Amino acid sequence: MAPLLEIKGLKTHFSTDDGILQAVDGVDITINRGETLCVVGESGCGKTVTAMSILKLIAMPPGRIAAGQIIFEGRDLVPLTSNQLDEIRAKEIGFIFQEPMTSLNPVLTIGEQIAESLRRHEAVTRKQALDRTIEMLKLVQIPNAEGRVHNYPHQFSGGMRQRVMIAMALACKPKLIIADEPTTALDVTIQAQILDLLQDMKERFGMAVMLITHAMGVVAETAQRVVVMYAGKVVEEALVDDLFGNPGHPYTQGLIRSIPRIDLDSEHKTRLEAIGGSVPILINPPVGCRFAPRCKFAMNVCTEKEPLLREIAPGHRMACHLGDPNLGAAS
Amino acid sequence: MSQYVLRRLLIAIPSLLGISIVLFVVLALAPGDPFSELATNPNVPPEVQAALRAKFGLDDPIHLRYLHWLNAMLHGDWGFSFVSRMNVDTLILQRLPATLYVIGSAQILALLIAIPVGVYAATKPYSLFDQIANTLAFVGFSLPTFFTGILFILIFSVTLDWLPFVYTTDIKATGIHWVLEMIRQAIMPVAVLGLFQAASMTRFVRSAMLDVIRLDYVTTARAKGLGQAKVIVKHVMRNAMIPVVTLIALQMPAVFGGAIVTEQIFRIPGIGSLLISSILSNDTPVVMAVTFVFACLVVLFNLIADVLYGWLDPRISLR
Numbered sequence: 001m002a003p004l005l006e007i008k009g010l011k012t013h014f015s016t017d018d019g020i021l022q023a024v025d026g027v028d029i030t031i032n033r034g035e036t037l038c039v040v041g042e043s044g045c046g047k048t049v050t051a052m053s054i055l056k057l058i059a060m061p062p063g064r065i066a067a068g069q070i071i072f073e074g075r076d077l078v079p080l081t082s083n084q085l086d087e088i089r090a091k092e093i094g095f096i097f098q099e100p101m102t103s104l105n106p107v108l109t110i111g112e113q114i115a116e117s118l119r120r121h122e123a124v125t126r127k128q129a130l131d132r133t134i135e136m137l138k139l140v141q142i143p144n145a146e147g148r149v150h151n152y153p154h155q156f157s158g159g160m161r162q163r164v165m166i167a168m169a170l171a172c173k174p175k176l177i178i179a180d181e182p183t184t185a186l187d188v189t190i191q192a193q194i195l196d197l198l199q200d201m202k203e204r205f206g207m208a209v210m211l212i213t214h215a216m217g218v219v220a221e222t223a224q225r226v227v228v229m230y231a232g233k234v235v236e237e238a239l240v241d242d243l244f245g246n247p248g249h250p251y252t253q254g255l256i257r258s259i260p261r262i263d264l265d266s267e268h269k270t271r272l273e274a275i276g277g278s279v280p281i282l283i284n285p286p287v288g289c290r291f292a293p294r295c296k297f298a299m300n301v302c303t304e305k306e307p308l309l310r311e312i313a314p315g316h317r318m319a320c321h322l323g324d325p326n327l328g329a330a331s
Numbered sequence: 332m333s334q335y336v337l338r339r340l341l342i343a344i345p346s347l348l349g350i351s352i353v354l355f356v357v358l359a360l361a362p363g364d365p366f367s368e369l370a371t372n373p374n375v376p377p378e379v380q381a382a383l384r385a386k387f388g389l390d391d392p393i394h395l396r397y398l399h400w401l402n403a404m405l406h407g408d409w410g411f412s413f414v415s416r417m418n419v420d421t422l423i424l425q426r427l428p429a430t431l432y433v434i435g436s437a438q439i440l441a442l443l444i445a446i447p448v449g450v451y452a453a454t455k456p457y458s459l460f461d462q463i464a465n466t467l468a469f470v471g472f473s474l475p476t477f478f479t480g481i482l483f484i485l486i487f488s489v490t491l492d493w494l495p496f497v498y499t500t501d502i503k504a505t506g507i508h509w510v511l512e513m514i515r516q517a518i519m520p521v522a523v524l525g526l527f528q529a530a531s532m533t534r535f536v537r538s539a540m541l542d543v544i545r546l547d548y549v550t551t552a553r554a555k556g557l558g559q560a561k562v563i564v565k566h567v568m569r570n571a572m573i574p575v576v577t578l579i580a581l582q583m584p585a586v587f588g589g590a591i592v593t594e595q596i597f598r599i600p601g602i603g604s605l606l607i608s609s610i611l612s613n614d615t616p617v618v619m620a621v622t623f624v625f626a627c628l629v630v631l632f633n634l635i636a637d638v639l640y641g642w643l644d645p646r647i648s649l650r
Binding site: 055057059082083085086087088089090091094095097099102103104105106107108113116117120121152154165168 | 545546547548550551552553554555556557558559565566569570573643644645646
């Protein structure tokens with residue numbers, strides 16, 4: 001079966017005063033129907049920009065999709081105008097944003113904000129839209145949904161607002177939900193509840209989820225497949241067990257080693273390892289591998305030639321020169 | 332809500348009393364005597380002068396005069412204009428329609444220009460339209476009304492002879508001709524004042540829109556596929572207009588107070604020119620009444636602005 005969404009060679013660039021910022025530079029991501037795909041990477045690696053590019057939600061200008069295809073159910077979204085994309089936004093692809101505190105309009109009731117999406121995409125009356133909204137609020141476990149539907153966002157806590165955001169994204173029963181760090185702004189106990197809810201909704205509606213996060217713990221709990229991004233590029237892609245069991249790319253290894261372990265006893269506990277250095281600025285990025293300046297295994301070839309994604313095991317691909325048989329003597 | 336309004340109105344009483352005391356004292360300290368003309372008039376015998384001064388209580392100590400004024404004001408007696416020889420309230424009511432008509436129309440014109448231009452410019456920042464709008468707005472509020480007013484008179488009245496440059500309240504026409512003439516003579520003052528107001532308001536609307544347009548909930552709205560027009564009107568404008576509405580409410584007293592300079596240039600017999608001529612002729616009761624009414628309007632519209640703010644923004648509760 002054809003994948004639900006296929007991103008091919010996506011390049012999203014931003015014009016800045018200092019030059020062109022290549023936030024996303026040739027990214028390939030595939031999402032199958034009903035699957036949970038996690039996109040991980042540190043801040044500024046292009047995860048959010050990739051996600052926002054799918055529905056052209058980046059500010060254009062200064063942003064621009066410079067190259068690539070975004071094929072959703074066999075149709076390329078890149079050439080579509082904003083008006084044409086409006087038919088797909090919320091109806092086919094729903095979005096959950098990072099900041100529940102600022103992602104809801106403060107002067108409209110939450111009921112109105114959920115219902116307007118329904119009224120836009122489906123032929124429903126105001127009454128039907130309200131009923132559906134209340135039903136959605138119940139589904140995301142907001143107590144006293146009938147009363148709360150007429151409340152304003154400031155009358156909800158952060159966790160409750162994120163539930164509202166989920167209800168909003170799910171209202172039109174989209175085939176794909178893109179959740180951009182949905183738990184980052186919440187405290188830890190609420191994080192787990194929101195992830196459970198998301199998982200629950202996914203199973204109920206059978207949709208695919210693209211979960212963007214920088215927390216490896218979240219990845220381990222929710223993902224089926226994982227894409228690791230670094231400096232605007234995909235560096236590794238694997239099923240979740242393969243990735244944690246046998247991480248190929250030095251960056252992925254570093255990310256996994258930076259997870260705090262509570263399962264080790266005190267003798268085996270060591271200082272948490274951090275990856276030294278920081279993400280390169282993506283205006284005139286370095287030639288070769290972008291991770292090379294921070295990589296402990298960096299070789300000469302790494303600063304000369306860009307590593308391409310290659311399959312190291314079935315369904316497991318990475319972009320690193322380490323152990324590349326084609327490199328021959330150089331490695 | 333009604334409790335809040337009631338409390339605010341009660342708080343307004345002491346502040347209005349305070350304002351009236353300050354106004355009264357300042358006017359009493361000001362040089363000039365409304366009866367100076369009488370004093371130099373040889374036809375008025377000194378004993379008549381003295382009787383008149385005693386009748387109006389002009390030589391009483393200041394606190395007695397203030398209490399006298401306050402008492403009369405509370406009984407609806409606004410005083411008597413020495414110059415126009417008529418009651419002050421009649422005089423103000425006579426002048427008010429011209430002011431309301433011209434200044435009110437100018438405000439409406441300003442809004443009709445500022446809101447669409449400001450909103451559209453903000454949706455396409457740094458586009459050609461935005462640059463032109465910004466430049467014109469900058470020019471607009473850099474040119475004072477006394478300059479543009481005279482420029483307009485020179486072009487449209489003197490050179491082209493299209494429009495009258497003196498505003499008159501007794502137009503010798505009836506029916507539709509009267510209406511047309513009223514519109515014709517208001518065009519220049521309304522344009523001068525309206526464009527000046529529109530210039531600064533456009534910039535205000537634009538920046539209020541730009542503040543909102545980049546917020547997260549606007550992206551949320553876009554992600555719902557609502558379409559550009561609906562996102563702008565329902566999600567951006569609805570929020571951006573909160574400070575704009577407040578600003579307009581706070582500007583409303585000026586609509587009643589008249590635009591002193593513009594009214595002088597076009598000889599509009601409004602409140603602004605009444606105030607100026609009263610000050611020049613030492614007509615203290617009129618000056619006192621006009622400034623006091625102005626103070627009341629400022630207090631009232633401040634309250635209205637606060638109530639509107641609470642009504643437009645659900646996060647603010649008035650208690």
